Amino acid sequence: MRIYCDMDGVLVDWVSGMLKLANNILQKPAEEVRSKKLRKYAQRIKEGLGRDYIKADEFKVKQPPVKPFTYASIMRDPFFWIELNELDGNIAKLWNPLREMAAEHDIEVEILSSPIESDPKCVPQKVEWCKIHLGIGPEKVKVVSNKSVYAKDADGSKNMLIDDTEKKLNEWSEGGGIPIRFKDNPGEVLERVKELLEERTLVGRMKDLSDV
Numbered sequence: 001m002r003i004y005c006d007m008d009g010v011l012v013d014w015v016s017g018m019l020k021l022a023n024n025i026l027q028k029p030a031e032e033v034r035s036k037k038l039r040k041y042a043q044r045i046k047e048g049l050g051r052d053y054i055k056a057d058e059f060k061v062k063q064p065p066v067k068p069f070t071y072a073s074i075m076r077d078p079f080f081w082i083e084l085n086e087l088d089g090n091i092a093k094l095w096n097p098l099r100e101m102a103a104e105h106d107i108e109v110e111i112l113s114s115p116i117e118s119d120p121k122c123v124p125q126k127v128e129w130c131k132i133h134l135g136i137g138p139e140k141v142k143v144v145s146n147k148s149v150y151a152k153d154a155d156g157s158k159n160m161l162i163d164d165t166e167k168k169l170n171e172w173s174e175g176g177g178i179p180i181r182f183k184d185n186p187g188e189v190l191e192r193v194k195e196l197l198e199e200r201t202l203v204g205r206m207k208d209l210s211d212v
């Protein structure tokens, strides 16, 4: 058994970083936006929304082209991923206690995050972010599109995934893993992990007894 933890929306404030970048471009005079593609997207967004900024829940909108604009903006920012801030103090509230709890049970905690595949700097900068903020090496950071391949260990044991995205959690569950939903609730998540770890210890003890 292993515990995997997501980055964006759990430990990393992707939304604020994305909004700051996108809205900064939308509010610039058009002649100051050097990329022709971004200029065109920005104009269509401003016309479509009737304002010069986007909101957090609009980044996936395809028309006006908020999503392609956001992704193109990220691609053009050389330090986007590495400069993202920690979300809500969740390293102290979730990550550190999670690692302590797992260590008591001899279990590994690793990062499992999804990249923007078209952005070549995404994976290396996510790995670097983890080194700087979490103090862990690249061997403990997995950045893949299909998280569910890690739902079970080679020995068949179920792994946990702490994530904020419903779709990822459903895929994890279908892959045979234990999904744990993060939604601004580090205390609840820790409680759930504790329960699962204690359950595992208990099952292990009962098995030992029956083997005698």
Ligand SMILES: [Mg+2]
Binding pocket: 006, 007, 008, 009, 010, 163, 164, 165
């Ligand atoms: Mg996430």
